[in-house]
Amino acid sequence: MTTYGDTLRDRLARDELLVCPGVHDPLTAAVADHVGFDVIYMTGYGTSLSKIGYPDGGFITMPEMIENAGNIQERIDVPLIADADNGYGNATNVIRTVREYIKAGVGGIHIEDQTFPKRCGHTKGRQVIPREEAVGKIAAAADVRDERDEGFVIIARTDARGTGGGSLDEGIERVNAFLDAGADVAFVEGPTDEAELERVGRAVEGPLVYNFVGDLGTSPYVDLDDLESWGFDIVLFPIVSTLSTIANVHADLSVFADDPVESMRRVDEAFSGTPVGSLHEFSGFPEVLEWESAYLPESDREKYEGSIGDELDG
Missing domain, CATH: 3.20.20.60 (Phosphoenolpyruvate-binding domains)
Incomplete structure (x- = not known):
């Protein structure tokens, strides 16, 4: 190997x-x-x-x-x-x-x-x-x-x-x-x-x-x-x-301290401008869904029906 x-x-x-x-x-x-x-x-x-x-x-x-x-x-x-x-x-x-x-x-x-x-x-x-x-x-x-x-x-x-x-x-x-x-x-x-x-x-x-x-x-x-x-x-x-983490988190939280809602909006927009997709996609939720589909009982997928949240092909 x-x-x-x-x-x-x-x-x-x-x-x-x-x-x-x-x-x-x-x-x-x-x-x-x-x-x-x-x-x-x-x-x-x-x-x-x-x-x-x-x-x-x-x-x-x-x-x-x-x-x-x-x-x-x-x-x-x-x-x-x-x-x-x-x-x-x-x-x-x-x-x-x-x-x-x-x-x-x-x-x-x-x-x-x-x-x-x-x-x-x-x-x-x-x-x-x-x-x-x-x-x-x-x-x-x-x-x-x-x-x-x-x-x-x-x-x-x-x-x-x-x-x-x-x-x-x-x-x-x-x-x-x-x-x-x-x-x-x-x-x-x-x-x-x-x-x-x-x-x-x-x-x-x-x-x-x-x-x-x-x-x-x-x-x-x-x-x-x-x-x-x-x-x-x-x-x-x-x-x-x-260094990038410290500098960028400090900059964002400095704005957040003055206006939390506007700061959150700016962070959302900045993240949306990256090529990584949604946070859920980037973190690996699509793969979790594949695992569930492959290994869990079919009845377990009923939890998705009528539930609220990102679909992620669920």
Whole structure:
């Protein structure tokens, strides 16, 4: 059976830049899937903020992240790359973490070399574990992949560039060691300018991720053609849906506070202008009706007679 990991590997093999919008829940993932992308990314920052209301400071737990990833992957038809933070412990904890993400059915994950508690890769105060320990965690992840799902993609991330006294050299050396330990893709977090990105592209001996954070972070805005020419294979836009959600909900509720009825009218009109159809169609009610028709007794369909609401071919 082909897994989402197999599909992700196939798309990586196309030798073209994979643009991955970040989503934080199944709803934003469904929107991204409707728009149409080859791969979608689950943001750790957005997951933490939307699911538990805390920033990306090591507050969310492994089961919460895996539950969200599994629900997102179930809702979309393309591979999901999920944030797995620092694996939630040492190398033995990483074994369970990777097993659980594989059980969730996602296409791949990235694991970083931060200490616990970890924090967003674009905030001050990050620390990394010793290189030898980090390599051991990636080796453990790769062994689980080989045992449970060879298609599953392991992306190994280092935050060494952004730590106190950290250097790009250390980051490059770490990800090359991670690739030697069995990682499929390398991820140097936090290059500060285009020159550093070019250097990463030249010096890293394997497929590469760029984390396009924008003004919230330290990494620069760059042209996607340039990224591809420098040797990058995947570009993540981790918080695009989270920032969009906050900005648009804030704007709508600001109007709502002054005039709830007019605000509701505007939101209805804006939604009607999208190509997703009605909310009921977008959320999947037509499929529910198909299930009812296929599996429930004919008498159960009598509930539709004379009832009030959207027909949805009921």
